[in-house]
Amino acid sequence: MCGICGVWEYGTTRGNITPGLLASMRDVMTHRGPDDAGELVFDEARGGFGFRRLSIIDLSEAGHQPMHGCTDRVWLVFNGEIYNHASLREGLEQRGHVYASRTDSETILHLYEERGLDFVQDIEGDYAIALWDADREQLVLARDRAGVKPLYFYHRNGLFIFASEIKAIVQHPAVTPEVNEEALYHYLTFVTTPAPQTLFRGIQKLPAGHMLIVDRSGKARISQYWDALPSASPKLTDSEHEANILKLLRDSIKKRMMADVPFGVFLSGGVDSSANVALMSELMTRPVRTFTVGFHDCEELNELESARAISKRFGTDHHEVMIGREEMQRFLPELVFHQDEPIADPVCVPLYYVSKLARDTGTIVVQVGEGSDELFGGYDWFRTYLQIQERFWRHAERFPVAVRRAGSVLAKPLIKKMLKKRMASELVRRLGAGESLFWGGAVVFDETMKSRVLSTEMRARYNGVSTYDVVRNYQEAIAAARPDADAAARMTYLELKLRLPELLLMRVDKITMATSVEARVPFLDHHLIEYAMNLPRELKVKGQTGKHILKRALESILPADVLYQPKRGFGAPVREWFRGAEGEKLMQQIMNSSLRERKFFDYSFISGLADEHRREVRDWSANLWCLLNLSVWYDRWIGRN
Template identity: 50%
Template sequence: MCGICGVFEFGANQRPVEETTLIRMRDTMTHRGPDDAGTYISPDGRVGLGHRRLSIVDLSPAGRQPMSNEDGSVWITFNGEIYNHARLRVDLERKGHTYRSRTDTETLVHLYEEEGADFVRLLEGMFAIGLWDARKGELLLVRDRIGIKPLYYAVLPGTILFGSEIKAILAHPRVSRRIDLAAFYHYLTFIAAPAPRTLFQGIHKIPPATRVTIDRKGAIRAETYWDPLDAPPEEGARYEDEEYSAARVRDLLGRAIEKRMMADVPFGVFLSGGLDSSANVALMARLMNRPVRTFSVGFKDHPSYNEFHYARKVAALFSTDHHEVEIGSRDLLDFMPDLIFHQDEPIADWVCVPLHYVARLARQTGTIVVQVGEGSDEQFFGYDHYVRFYRNQARYFRRLMKLPRAVRRAAYEGARGLAFLLHRGGDRLDLLRSAAREETFFWGGAIAWREEEKRRLLSLDARLRIDGLNSHDVVLEIDRQAMKRLQDDDFGKRMIYLELRNRLAELLLMRVDKITMASSVEARVPFLDHALVEFTMRLPTDLKIRGGRTKYLLKKAMTGLLPEEIIHRPKQGFGAPVKEWLRGELYGEAFSAVMHSRLRQENLLDYDHVERLFLAHRASSRDHSWHLWTLYNLSRWYDHWIAREAA
């Protein structure tokens, strides 16, 4: 895992890339690559590439980046891991390509020479790539299929900048810092900015499975090179056969874990004791002749959030080398400045806090690579609310949509008034709202502020400036892409497709990347091996939640490998006691940070309404922890990244 950055000067009045600027951009990401660093500037000064290296495969100086082909016409800076690079290398050497290292980076360069931009279709792994083709005069930027690795870029007059982190782009002296109002509006709903926007105006994130080509005149072309619903069915696959599909899932997951054990440094697993992380441990243990290193995190003052009992049971069963850390509210407060720094833009998921401490624990033991369980819940219907949405769509939403729109609107307005009086809402109100407004029923697994809630939150001035925006448009565009590709009317597949394209890529995977890399730890995600994703996307949803049980198929796949107590334990989820902290130790800090933030100068929020939310939450009359954490992250981000620079 590494940090990459670059500058492409394409303007008529082009200025040569300054090495001091390139190094400054690169070294904002030293945490991503503390082991080595390199730069390349083209002979004509038009292109500069930077790289920070976290050495994992081929630890020798031969693995230094940026790296070129034999004649220096192709240069690359690369972040990630290519798990099939050894197989690709055999064919490339047969074709006459000469290697100087054992790295996967060198395989990328030679594969590009053979395949052009389509080389990405042959890769198995996670990656963010910046590649300069001097012969064509083109810069190629690529993000992996699922979006495990981040990649950002900015367009200035005559200049393109890119980086693994936004802070690398911000280090360029010509980049200004202003809040992007559309990204801000959507962040309030999705608790992360959907691609291609970021909270910084003019800085874009490359969506998953996208390659961006910039030619010598600065023309930009973006293309999607993969979609899980476009993959052809496996030959001979029996997707509706429960026994076959469970065995196939177990086989594909085992292969994914084995591929992700490729490393010349120590590796391990983050273990909560839930089904996903326990499956990672069980399948890895079968492949190793030494104990698996496992790491768990818990909470000192809130034992109901702890999963140590289950983690210890799994650790004992597989004789792992187990490590634990406990944290409290003081640890959250100590970590907040670093959290804001490493996130670059707000990711309002409080899992970032325990994730930081368990990643730091891993690094303290000398563990450089970990496998994590992200992606399992989304593919296998691991949340109860997924099941509720899926069933409510079939039982109620379709029937409601057959009623006249006036009737649907009247039903919603009546229910909304009653919900306001009773301080209740829930799934049924969401259902009526979507039917009345003819919106997509499912918006995602982590929705903070709905549209009417945002209208109460925003100032009058902000509502006028943002008039016309609706976060449903983000959902609708992704849902249309799913319906265009689906061969059946399985609403569950549409739900999972939306999660893969938005919440998973821009929230869950970004929290994993940014927070683990803050401790110079590489996280690998076996459940998101693209072969496994392609297989699970073809499975009927009823096979995943048979009998209303979440993760039915995955549980069946793990039967005989894990104890029944682990397979069928109630889902707890990897969380943090932020609701309680915001009523106690964290209340004063969060209230002050939000109410006295320089974000107020933007005149975006109704701070009287915000204060009422704080008071209601502290009084325990309502649980506003999700809303308040969103605003707390936003305010701290603004003060660090926008206001401080302006000052």
């Protein structure tokens, strides 16, 4: 994994790009690549690339970037890994391409020289790619299928800038950080911003599975080259599905062990991380390195004993770190720096310390378990929404909106039985408004709550705007392309578009990279994604059990007490963080932030939330963490600092 950036002043007659400018953008991301740095000025100083290297494949100087192919007409900067590069290389060399290194980076160049923009169809991996093609006079960007690697861009007034992190873009003197108010509106719901928006006005992120091509005229074309749509598949027995899933996961883990540096696994003792350990152990002659984080002030969230049991079973080289409120407070200023824009998931805090633990042991690459619950329906809320959809909502959707509105009042007691009172009220509103049931697995401020937390001025400016517009775009896409897709597939599709790439994978990338560690995600190999999307709902959720077919597939490698234990999830004691005297200090960061001067929020309402939380009337910790991240971010990037 690395950090990349670049600039192209495509419309100027005289170039102004200097190595110093590129270095200033590049070196604000030194944490992404502490091992090497490079820059390139091209197109008569109208353009340039910057690069920071975290050496993982071919540790020699031959892996230096920017890199060119067979000629110096095509140049590359690349962040990530291409897991099938060795097999692709064999064919490329047979067809006359000459390699100067053992890197996967060089394979991208030769593929592009041979296949043009179709090169992305051949590569398998996690990547953010930028190519300068001097003959075609075009800049090409690509983000991997699942969105494991981020890629941002700014395009205005004859200037195009891109980077792995937003902080590199705002280093350019033409870019002044300012709030994107519409993105802020959606952030409150998703605790991240949906692609292509970011919280920085004028700066966008390339969606997962997309390419962007900028030509000499400045015309920018964004196209989707891959989508996670279900497709027709042959009827198979359960045992055949189990064998196929296990093979796909085993192959994915093996591919993601590709490295010339030490690697390991983040281990919780749950199904997904334990599967990573078990399958990796099969392929190694030395103990797998495993890493676990615990809380010394919140025992109920600790997964130490489960992790130790798996470590003992598979003989791993196990490491642990304990953290608490003090470590969270110490890391908070760095958190908003490394996140670029708020990713209001408190898991970022323990994730940082377990990543640091790995790096301190000399481990550079880790495998993580993200994606499994989304693909196979592992969350409790996934099953709850599925039950509401199948038992009630799908029938109600057939009626005209006026009838649904009247019926929503009668439906409220039924929905309350399955959900908390506050969420039930929002679902009743959605039903009456003719909206869909499921908006994603992480919804904090729904439309009902936003009408209360936003100021009168902000509500007036965004009257008529709804986050449902973001959700509906994806729901309509799968409905049009796959009208027969079941409810589980539609929910997973939405997760693959919103929460997974822009919250879960973004937090993994930004926080592990803060410690110069590369995280790999075997459950999100695109072959496994495609297979899981084609599985019928009854193989994913059976009764009250999620991930049914995955657990069955893993029965030959993991014990039943691991597979069928109640799901705990990777968490953080954010509820406790906002209580007591120290919790009041966190609230002061919200109430005294320079963000308050913008009059986006009703701070008397926020104060009321804090008071109810402090008195344990209701748990508002997710909402308060969302506002805290936003406030500290604003002070760091835009406001008083």
